[in-house]
Amino acid sequence: MSKLWGGRFARPTDTVVRQFHDSLPFDVRMYNEDIRGSIAWAKGLVKADMLTEDEAATIISGLEQVRTEFEEDTLVFDEGDEDIHTAVERRLTEIVGDVGGKLHTGRSRNDQVATDFRLWTMQAIRHIQAQLAGLQAAIVNHAEANLMVPMPGYTHLQHAQPVTWGHWLLSHFWPLQRDQERWTEVWGRTAVSPLGSAAFAGAAFPIDREFLAQELGFKAITLNSQDAVSDRDFVADFLYAATMTGLHLSRLSEQLALYCTTEFGFVRLDDAYATGSSIMPQKKNPDTLELTRGKAGRLLGNLAGFLATIKGLPSSYDKDLQEDKEPLFDAFDTLDLALPVMAGVVSTLTINSDKMAAQLEPGLLATDLADYLVRRGLPFRQAHHIIGEVVQAAEARGIEITALTLAELQGISELFGEGVTAVFNFEASLNSRDVPGGTSEKALQAQLQAARNLL
Numbered sequence: 001m002s003k004l005w006g007g008r009f010a011r012p013t014d015t016v017v018r019q020f021h022d023s024l025p026f027d028v029r030m031y032n033e034d035i036r037g038s039i040a041w042a043k044g045l046v047k048a049d050m051l052t053e054d055e056a057a058t059i060i061s062g063l064e065q066v067r068t069e070f071e072e073d074t075l076v077f078d079e080g081d082e083d084i085h086t087a088v089e090r091r092l093t094e095i096v097g098d099v100g101g102k103l104h105t106g107r108s109r110n111d112q113v114a115t116d117f118r119l120w121t122m123q124a125i126r127h128i129q130a131q132l133a134g135l136q137a138a139i140v141n142h143a144e145a146n147l148m149v150p151m152p153g154y155t156h157l158q159h160a161q162p163v164t165w166g167h168w169l170l171s172h173f174w175p176l177q178r179d180q181e182r183w184t185e186v187w188g189r190t191a192v193s194p195l196g197s198a199a200f201a202g203a204a205f206p207i208d209r210e211f212l213a214q215e216l217g218f219k220a221i222t223l224n225s226q227d228a229v230s231d232r233d234f235v236a237d238f239l240y241a242a243t244m245t246g247l248h249l250s251r252l253s254e255q256l257a258l259y260c261t262t263e264f265g266f267v268r269l270d271d272a273y274a275t276g277s278s279i280m281p282q283k284k285n286p287d288t289l290e291l292t293r294g295k296a297g298r299l300l301g302n303l304a305g306f307l308a309t310i311k312g313l314p315s316s317y318d319k320d321l322q323e324d325k326e327p328l329f330d331a332f333d334t335l336d337l338a339l340p341v342m343a344g345v346v347s348t349l350t351i352n353s354d355k356m357a358a359q360l361e362p363g364l365l366a367t368d369l370a371d372y373l374v375r376r377g378l379p380f381r382q383a384h385h386i387i388g389e390v391v392q393a394a395e396a397r398g399i400e401i402t403a404l405t406l407a408e409l410q411g412i413s414e415l416f417g418e419g420v421t422a423v424f425n426f427e428a429s430l431n432s433r434d435v436p437g438g439t440s441e442k443a444l445q446a447q448l449q450a451a452r453n454l455l
């Protein structure tokens, strides 16, 4: 076993220390990015006159063979392979001979790992965005199919005003749309190439950094080599975006879990998205939703832990930075399952409009009643107070506000007239909220269309 940096050491590394240091078990996920980066680097060395065309061709075909061995799972690791960069270079040199040793000219694992990780993260972001779009599409489709189904709307988990299923479900579309925007911003900050920064002071050979950036699909290059090897803001950004997406999923999950209780019964999960109990045969549990809710905590933990890792780090590369990968991979893997699972939950959900209708009680129309008095010229504050009295009068008699006679209402305010009965209508209530974003059919159709246009 020969180490990349063995020259100045008289004794081999302690076995436990090696285990402690090695990142190969997790950074092996970046093998393809490492090979892509190295192929670009070989081309860059030709442009800098540090490799001949022939040498580069040999190295590139060797790297392609290494990639095939990874893909076919035939590559055997060596004890000295401490990380993916070491493993690829070691295997390359076995395949192509000494010329493989020229590949690391002007390069360091410090700029290499930053390059690889950014490349990996760029494709990961695109993958998450596609899955997010899948969930958004499921939401839009379900909302469209049940757009005007009336249901009670809640604030403080108390009956508040009537809304519709489509309106409620679309309220979970927009947070995900903000996530999409956030992920796009994170991608932009990730797509900056540190390659050519070497250990931290810049490559000592005339490397065309712009060329390398273009070869690899980066949008820009870093402008300070010390910052370039230490910058992990893109990791923190990724973890924050992942946390926000996870929080949004947790809120949707929590609400759906509540809506599928016996007490609510507004929705039913498809059997494929629920699980049973090992002891209580009748049970159908929304574990899927609970897990999604729980995973938000894990995502938040990854973010908090990583921020603590980078706090107060001295300039340029420190080994602490190797702690960047596991939280990001874990956040990715978490969303990579949670997003399609939630898309499946939503697209197979059935709603029970009778249960929703059964909860539509007249109290939900109290605001509409106040608005009725406002339309008759009363300042809203006074109207609010009068309806409070109406509610109290109904409550004292143990009846709904709609059961009070006109005479009784007029006893509280003479502004009540014959037309007041028209207020006691849920559809009219929904349609009266006709502003953009409101519950009227027109407003909801417009919202649905706006959401669709974004997909």
Ligand code: ARG
Pocket: 023, 027, 082, 083, 109, 110, 113, 317, 319, 321, 322
């Ligand atoms: N495995 C290391 C990492 O993930 C690569 C960089 C090593 N650089 C060093 N100076 N030890 O960060």
